[in-house]
Amino acid sequence: MRRRGWLTLPLAGWLALAGSVSADESRAFPAPEPGSYALPPLGVAADGEVLQTDGRATTLRALRAGKVVLLAFSYAGCTDATEGCPLATAVFHRVGRMLADDTEARARLRVLTLSFDPLRDTPEAMARFAAGVARDGLDWHFLTTASPSALDPILADYGQALVRERDAEGRETGAIAHVLRVFLIDTTGRIRNEYSAAFLDPDLVVADVRTLLLEQPAP
Amino acid sequence: MKIRVALSGGCAAVAMLLCAAAIRADETCMSPYMAKIVGQEDFIYVWTLGVEGLGDGRDKLVTVDANPASPGYGKVVHSLSVDGRNEAHHSGLTDDRRHLWAGGLDSSRIFVFDIHSDPARPKLARTIDDFAKSSGGVVGPHTHYALPGRMLLTGLSNDRDRGGRTALVEYTNDGRYLATHWMPTDEDLRGARKSAGAADGYGYDARALPRLNALITSSFTGHANYMRRLPELMADADAMKRFGNTVVVWNLHARKPMQVLDVPGAPLEIRCAWGGTRDWCFTSTALTSKLWLIHADAKGVWQASAVADIGDPASVPLPVDISISADDTRLWVDSFMDGKARLFDISDPHHPVQIYEKVIGKQLNMVSQSWDGKRVYFTSSLLANWDKTGDDDEQFLRAFRFDGKQLTPAFAIDFTKEKLGRPHQMRFGSYALYGQTRPGPAGDLAAR
Numbered sequence: 001m002r003r004r005g006w007l008t009l010p011l012a013g014w015l016a017l018a019g020s021v022s023a024d025e026s027r028a029f030p031a032p033e034p035g036s037y038a039l040p041p042l043g044v045a046a047d048g049e050v051l052q053t054d055g056r057a058t059t060l061r062a063l064r065a066g067k068v069v070l071l072a073f074s075y076a077g078c079t080d081a082t083e084g085c086p087l088a089t090a091v092f093h094r095v096g097r098m099l100a101d102d103t104e105a106r107a108r109l110r111v112l113t114l115s116f117d118p119l120r121d122t123p124e125a126m127a128r129f130a131a132g133v134a135r136d137g138l139d140w141h142f143l144t145t146a147s148p149s150a151l152d153p154i155l156a157d158y159g160q161a162l163v164r165e166r167d168a169e170g171r172e173t174g175a176i177a178h179v180l181r182v183f184l185i186d187t188t189g190r191i192r193n194e195y196s197a198a199f200l201d202p203d204l205v206v207a208d209v210r211t212l213l214l215e216q217p218a219p
Numbered sequence: 220m221k222i223r224v225a226l227s228g229g230c231a232a233v234a235m236l237l238c239a240a241a242i243r244a245d246e247t248c249m250s251p252y253m254a255k256i257v258g259q260e261d262f263i264y265v266w267t268l269g270v271e272g273l274g275d276g277r278d279k280l281v282t283v284d285a286n287p288a289s290p291g292y293g294k295v296v297h298s299l300s301v302d303g304r305n306e307a308h309h310s311g312l313t314d315d316r317r318h319l320w321a322g323g324l325d326s327s328r329i330f331v332f333d334i335h336s337d338p339a340r341p342k343l344a345r346t347i348d349d350f351a352k353s354s355g356g357v358v359g360p361h362t363h364y365a366l367p368g369r370m371l372l373t374g375l376s377n378d379r380d381r382g383g384r385t386a387l388v389e390y391t392n393d394g395r396y397l398a399t400h401w402m403p404t405d406e407d408l409r410g411a412r413k414s415a416g417a418a419d420g421y422g423y424d425a426r427a428l429p430r431l432n433a434l435i436t437s438s439f440t441g442h443a444n445y446m447r448r449l450p451e452l453m454a455d456a457d458a459m460k461r462f463g464n465t466v467v468v469w470n471l472h473a474r475k476p477m478q479v480l481d482v483p484g485a486p487l488e489i490r491c492a493w494g495g496t497r498d499w500c501f502t503s504t505a506l507t508s509k510l511w512l513i514h515a516d517a518k519g520v521w522q523a524s525a526v527a528d529i530g531d532p533a534s535v536p537l538p539v540d541i542s543i544s545a546d547d548t549r550l551w552v553d554s555f556m557d558g559k560a561r562l563f564d565i566s567d568p569h570h571p572v573q574i575y576e577k578v579i580g581k582q583l584n585m586v587s588q589s590w591d592g593k594r595v596y597f598t599s600s601l602l603a604n605w606d607k608t609g610d611d612d613e614q615f616l617r618a619f620r621f622d623g624k625q626l627t628p629a630f631a632i633d634f635t636k637e638k639l640g641r642p643h644q645m646r647f648g649s650y651a652l653y654g655q656t657r658p659g660p661a662g663d664l665a666a667r
Contacts (some may be wrong), residue, residue, distance in 0.1 A: 194368035
């Protein structure tokens with residue numbers, strides 16, 4: 001999909017981007033009808049202890065709470081709007097707008113943004129981060145972990161590889177190179193799709209969310 | 220996010236490229252979902268067919284040091300043999316580039332190598348032995364193509380008649396079977412719209428244009444043909460009718476075939492443009508020696524157009540591999556019979572123009588180029604039973620520097636003299652992909 005004219009922006013500028021993530025008329029084939037295709041389970045969504053923006057500890061399993069979940073790994077210092085973490089945030093924002101009239105879908109979908117930079121992204125930092133994001137009615141939680149040792153098993157379970165950038169003297173610069181991965185998790189805790197930046201098309205994400213919701217009608 | 224990791228010690232620059240629309244260019248022939256090496260590659264991993272009586276006779280992953288700054292430059296630094304001879308052919312990296320999948324066209328076994336723990340010394344992480352059974356009868360795993368968190372494999376054949384009808388098969392990155400998607404046939408088009416010719420159901424390569432939600436596949440021939448000796452096969456008129464004549468355009472997200480295009484003469488490798496407004500891919504036909512453009516027309520309908528001859532088609536040069544430059548303006552085309560590499564200017568993809576050619580060896584198959592196009596690597600082997608014989612059976616990796624006008628030799632490895640076998644597909648490796656640096660002369664493992 002084409003996203004022209006995006007620049008590397010400070011995080012406060014995300015919302016301006018969100019409107020740019022739109023249905024793409026250049027796509028050769030439209031998003032398929034929900035339920036018309038298969039999303040075979042890729043594996044079990046791993047658990048792990050995380051911290052919420054108020055500092056309280058919980059687990060990913062508890063946060064899933066029988067909902068369809070979109071889980072993105074991110075970090076607050078990421079500034080590459082075209083290809084990185086802000087893209088995931090902007091796409092989620094767009095997903096929220098697309099589901100604005102679908103009360104049931106919004107009620108059954110939860111979005112989790114989990115930092116992979118626990119040393120800088122404290123709960124307080126994640127609270128500031130979250131405050132700059134319009135959630136558009138989405139049940140959206142911003143999370144971090146208590147330490148790298150709490151985070152690493154989660155990253156390993158989800159196959160999220162990172163490279164912490166270093167300068168010529170070998171000091172960490174704060175930038176973290178990674179292949180952006182967003183996970184779609186069904187109501188029973190199975191990973192049903194993964195998206196990289198190229199695949200993170202809001203139309204396709206919404207089609208996938210609705211496909212999972214069709215599998216298990218609301219009680 | 221795209222971060223170029225320039226590590227101390229002058230190691231490779233690496234881009235964790237995350238958006239196909241933004242990336243610029245076998246680095247130039249990889250899945251757009253994958254981290255890319257945009258600087259100097261450290262290694263070339265060569266998936267190599269074993270030759271009976273040569274060395275240990277087994278298929279092997281050969282690691283070649285490709286960094287001119289290294290004391291081992293141009294040398295084989297590691298060789299890892301697998302069990303038996305499997306008709307080692309193609310290989311592909313996972314999206315996180317931590318593992319290399321390599322298939323055997325005869326045994327249908329898939330070997331998954333860990334290349335991130337120590338990029339200089341790959342390890343065999345797992346072997347998938349039940350490809351045919353899991354997939355419901357697909358054999359001959361060919362292309363191993365990275366999608367987010369999974370691998371998409373093309374088959375060449377099936378276990379019922381060993382003909383060309385086959386499927387796409389998906390696995391998770393950790394080697395668990397996910398799904399099989401059969402190619403459309405006249406009997407079951409699976410919702411696709413076909414052109415005038417037959418929907419043959421054959422398969423070969425696959426490439427995605429993710430921003431268009433499109434996947435393109437090509438078609439070759441089945442196990443019964445590709446395991447026969449080439450002269451015998453070419454003399455069998457009936458067998459020669461059993462080659463693929465189609466390219467299929469799929470809805471990538473739904474994995475549903477949408478259009479079957481007529482591309483006669485066994486269209487093989489597919490290379491798609493990287494540019495965000497270029498809605499096209501190239502393929503070459505082995506038997507008719509033509510370049511074909513697969514493109515969306517103004518109405519969004521996909522078309523296949525023969526846009527150039529490769530050499531003299533009447534002499535059957537047998538074009539095999541192609542490689543597109545990062546800026547979508549150049550296309551290398553290797554042909555097996557005459558051992559030539561030809562370079563086409565594809566600035567106007569509807570009218571490619573050959574601008575250079577060079578004989579690389581007595582036979583020639585694969586070509587891989589660095590992201591900047593300044594280094595081009597060639598290998599010799601096509602298939603065990605199709606390679607030439609006697610003195611013409613040269614088996615090599617030959618590396619060249621390319622200045623935009625001509626190739627200049629950099630180094631060469633004689634795979635027969637080294638008792639390695641028949642070199643086929645090349646994939647690049649780099650320490651910087653994993654935040655590592657090359658061990659220094661004093662054994663410095665800093666940042667590893």
